[in-house]
Amino acid sequence: MKLTSSFFNEKDSVLLAQDLLWKAFTKITPEWIISGIINETEAYREDDEASHSYWWKKTKRNEVMFKEAWYLYVYFTYGMYNCMNIVSEKEWYWWAVLIRSVIPYKWIELMISNREKFKWKKVNNIKKLSNWPAKVCIAYDIDKKDNWINLLDNNSPIFIEDIWYKLPKVNISKRIWISKGVDKTRRFYFWLK
Numbered sequence: 001m002k003l004t005s006s007f008f009n010e011k012d013s014v015l016l017a018q019d020l021l022w023k024a025f026t027k028i029t030p031e032w033i034i035s036g037i038i039n040e041t042e043a044y045r046e047d048d049e050a051s052h053s054y055w056w057k058k059t060k061r062n063e064v065m066f067k068e069a070w071y072l073y074v075y076f077t078y079g080m081y082n083c084m085n086i087v088s089e090k091e092w093y094w095w096a097v098l099i100r101s102v103i104p105y106k107w108i109e110l111m112i113s114n115r116e117k118f119k120w121k122k123v124n125n126i127k128k129l130s131n132w133p134a135k136v137c138i139a140y141d142i143d144k145k146d147n148w149i150n151l152l153d154n155n156s157p158i159f160i161e162d163i164w165y166k167l168p169k170v171n172i173s174k175r176i177w178i179s180k181g182v183d184k185t186r187r188f189y190f191w192l193k
Helices: 013-019 108-119 133-140
Strands: 023-028 033-044 072-077 081-088 095-106 158-162 171-173 187-189
Touching (some): 023 133, 095 133, 095 187
Antiparallel strands (some): 081 095, 171 187
């Protein structure tokens, strides 16, 4: 079942980041449906120096963060990669949740093809297919064209589904591979054995 506005309402980024775990992130293409289980997220708020909205800074790049929850915020980084966030909370709250990793489970062949076309390099390990923010976007073929997508719009090709699985345990840690805000424990994840 697709998530509705009630799932997002009254949740700040920290709570939403945890609640998005075990939800299915899905994209419909003309021929395929790509889907994977969200298994790692990070929360970002305006009081966080690692956030694009730190100290309420609004730019053309992060403008969508100032909308209400359920919009997609896609940004270009390191000169070649895209990363994807889901805006959280009410309008003008400047919060978002980074989708760090998904476990592929539907039409994996297309996800592999998207990854291999990007780098022209064979994907040999399915566990590493979409286990990094940029890899998620590449596997789903998500880029700046998908910025500002309303995940609740009935015509949206991208949406999130509840698969009705309750996670027994959420791991919480400090964020990794960033230089600012590393002291905040706003990374949430689980791994399958």
